[in-house]
Structures are given as structure tokens and as C-alpha cells.
Amino acid sequence: MKKLIVIGLALLLCSMSCARERHYVKRGKPPSKKVIILPKKIDPSFRPYVVNGQRYYPLPDSEGFVQFGKASWYGKKFHGRPTASGERYDMYKKSAAHKTLPLGTHVKVVNLSNKRYAILRINDRGPFVKGRIIDLSYGAAKEIGLIGPGVADVKIVALAREVGKFKSPQGLKPVVEFTDLNKGEFTIQVGAFKNKDNALKLADRLKVIFSYVDTTTYDDKDKGMLYRVRVSKSKTLNQAGEIEKRLEGMGFEEAFIVSL
Numbered sequence: 001m002k003k004l005i006v007i008g009l010a011l012l013l014c015s016m017s018c019a020r021e022r023h024y025v026k027r028g029k030p031p032s033k034k035v036i037i038l039p040k041k042i043d044p045s046f047r048p049y050v051v052n053g054q055r056y057y058p059l060p061d062s063e064g065f066v067q068f069g070k071a072s073w074y075g076k077k078f079h080g081r082p083t084a085s086g087e088r089y090d091m092y093k094k095s096a097a098h099k100t101l102p103l104g105t106h107v108k109v110v111n112l113s114n115k116r117y118a119i120l121r122i123n124d125r126g127p128f129v130k131g132r133i134i135d136l137s138y139g140a141a142k143e144i145g146l147i148g149p150g151v152a153d154v155k156i157v158a159l160a161r162e163v164g165k166f167k168s169p170q171g172l173k174p175v176v177e178f179t180d181l182n183k184g185e186f187t188i189q190v191g192a193f194k195n196k197d198n199a200l201k202l203a204d205r206l207k208v209i210f211s212y213v214d215t216t217t218y219d220d221k222d223k224g225m226l227y228r229v230r231v232s233k234s235k236t237l238n239q240a241g242e243i244e245k246r247l248e249g250m251g252f253e254e255a256f257i258v259s260l
Contacts, residue, residue: 056159065158065181069133073141083124097126186240199227
């Protein structure tokens with residue numbers, strides 16, 4: 001019986017018209033903590049990056065966040081619109097949209113095809129396309145040579161803000177502040193639909209399998225009202241990843257993790 005339910009859900013999803021969306025409601029900032037960075041003299045990856053006079057360091061391996069995948073970019077269509085952080089999107093500045101990193105996180109994005117990189121801040125949610133991990137602003141995309149290709153393989157490295165110095169026997173060491181980027185509140189988005197009834201039908205069927213199923217609305221200026229269906233809540237990215245794999249195995253191949 002459960003197998004038939006799963007097959008029916010997958011067929012229902014395939015028959016619905018999914019729509020791309022971008023923005024999420026701004027949430028509170030996760031708790032932060034501090035750590036002392038001990039740069040290795042022979043390792044240039046520990047050198048700081050300066051943004052608006054503030055120094056940022058790559059996070060230590062034990063606390064860090066590194067992600068590989070495909071990047072895309074967005075421009076004029078969204079220029080001037082509010083981002084998930086509440087800021088107005090400026091396509092000429094360096095910023096980006098990410099599905100799970102806390103808003104305000106600074107990252108280094110490296111184009112693996114040419115080794116060019118940009119240092120930027122996450123201020124939006126997206127890209128809402130399976131298989132893409134970050135949406136760069138036009139300004140950031142231009143800096144790493146992404147405008148022409150449109151999509152490229154990249155590496156994302158989270159950075160931490162320097163907040164002080166620590167006196168050690170070896171001299172002053174930077175103290176950085178950051179959040180645990182692998183922890184938070186995550187859910188899995190199954191789809192976004194133009195038709196409210198389709199979204200509600202899918203949500204009702206998913207309630208047979210998941211204890212948490214949420215249907216929310218989003219007013220897109222171009223496409224009108226969209227209805228999002230999301231399931232499950234997880235406290236870590238690893239837990240959310242297991243749910244994502246489970247949904248993919250059930251036939252929901254376009255399901256992806258988003259941060260609440």
C-alpha cells in the first residue's frame with residue numbers, strides 16, 4: 001500500500017506545473033561563537049581577505065563549510081527588488097543567493113574552470129533549481145568570468161569575521177566569530193506551484209509519510225501567487241540530506257534543502 005502511495009505522489013508531482021521562486025522571509029540570526037585562527041605559514045589559504053576594511057578568514061577544517069557544485073547568476077529581472085535579507089538587490093554589487101547559509105555570511109566563490117574568485121556576502125535565498133548551489137549577482141559573476149558561460153562549476157568556502165586578537169607565545173593571533181553552518185533549522189522543498197489545489201493535494205498525500213508538511217504562499221511580481229510545499233524539519237544539514245535522498249528515492253528528484 002505504501003509503495004502505491006509513493007508512486008501516486010511521484011506521478012502527481014510530475015503532472016503539476018512547478019514554478020521557480022526566489023525570496024524567503026527573513027529569519028533571526030543563529031547563535032555565534034568565537035575561535036582562534038592559527039595560520040600555517042606554508043599554507044596561503046589561511047591569508048585574510050579584506051572587505052570594507054573588515055578582515056575575514058577561511059574557517060578551520062573542524063568548523064568550516066566547503067561546497068562544490070554549479071553556480072549561476074541573476075541580473076536585470078531582479079534588480080531593485082527586495083532580497084530575503086530585506087536589502088534591495090543591486091546587480092552591480094557583489095552578493096549571492098544560497099539555499100542554506102545564514103544570511104550575512106561572507107564566502108569565497110572560486111570558478112574552478114579559470115581559478116578566478118570573488119569575496120561576497122549571502123543576502124538572498126536561491127537558486128531554486130536542483131543541482132545549482134549558488135546564484136551570483138551580475139557584479140560577482142563578472143568578476144569570476146561567469147557571465148558568458150552562464151553556469152560553471154565552483155567551490156564555496158565560508159569565511160569568518162575577525163573580531164579581535166589573542167596574545168600567544170608565538171605572537172598575536174586573530175580571533176574570528178562565526179556560526180555553526182552545519183546546524184540550524186532546515187526543511188525540504190518538494191515544489192512550488194501556480195495552482196493552489198495542486199499544492200494542497202500534494203501536501204495532503206505527503207502527510208501520510210511525514211509528520212511535518214507545510215504549504216506557504218509567495219507573491220511573485222511576474223508569476224503571481226505561488227504555493228510552496230515543504231516537508232520535514234532537521235537540525236543539521238546531514239539530517240536534512242538524508243531526508244532529501246529519501247525523497248529522491250521516492251521519485252521526487254527535484255527536491256532540495258532550504259533553510260527556515
